[in-house]
Amino acid sequence: MTHPLPSTSRSLPIALIRAREGVMAPIREMLSETGITEQQWRVLRVLAEHGSLDTSTLADRASLLFPSLTRIATTLRNKGLITQTRDEVDRRRQLIEITEAGQKIIDDRADQAAQIVADFRAALGDDNYETLLDLLAQLDPGSSN
Template sequence: MTSKLPSTERSLPIALIRAREGVMAPIREMLAETGITEQQWRVLRVLSEYGRLDAKTLADRSSLLFPSLTRIAATLREKGFVTQTRDDADRRRHFIEITPSGQKIIDDRADEAARIVEWFKATLGADDYETLLNLLARIDPGAKG
C-alpha cells in the first residue's frame, strides 16, 4: 500500500463513478420500457432542447465521442426518432433533428424526469444541488463559463 494515494473511500474518480450509478439508476428505470439507451436519451434530450444541430455540436452537447454519436444517430434514425441531412455547402457535415416520434419519447417522460430531478434536489437540498452542478462544471473541460 502506498501512502501517496487517498483512500478509495475518498478517491474523486471512484466517488464520481459511484455517484453516476446513483444518478443513473432511476433514469435507467424510467427508460426500461422505452427501448432506448441512456445515450440515445441524451441525444434526444439535447435535440429537443436545442433543435437541429450539426453532428459535432450534438456529440459535444451529448457528451459522446463522435464515432459513438454516428452509431447512435443511425439507430435513432432507423427507429424514426431523428432525421439526418447533409449540409449543401459542405457534404461532409451532417445535421440531425428530432422527429415528432422522438419528441414524443421526451414528452411522455418529461413529468417522470422532472420528478427524478426534484428527488435529487430534495435529497441534496436545492442549494447543494446547484453547488454540485457548479463544482462539476469547474472540472469539465467542455463546460462553458
C-alpha cells in the same frame, strides 16, 4: 518521495463513478420500457432542447465520442426518432433533428424525468444541488466556467 493514495472512500474518480450510478439508476428505470439507451436518451434530450444540430455539436452537447454518436444516430434514424440531412452549404456537414416520434418519447417522460430531478434536489437541497453542478462544471475541460 511517494505520496500515499487517498482512501478509495475519498477517491474522486471512484466517488464520481458511484455518484453516476446513483444518478443513472432512476433514469435507467424510466427508460426500461422505451427500448432506448441512456446515450440515445441524451441525444434526444439535446435535440429536443436545441433543435437541429450538426453532428460535432451534438456529440459535444450529449457528451459522446463522435464514433459513438455515429452508431447511435444510425440506430435512432432506423427507429424513426431522428432525421439526418446534409447541410445545403457544406455538403460534408450532417444535420440531425428529432422527429415527432422522438419528441413523443421525451414528452411522455417529461414529468417522470422532472420528478427524478426534483428528488435529487430534495435529497441535496437546492443550494447544494446548484453548487454540485457548478463544481462539476469546473472539472469539465469543455466548460466555460
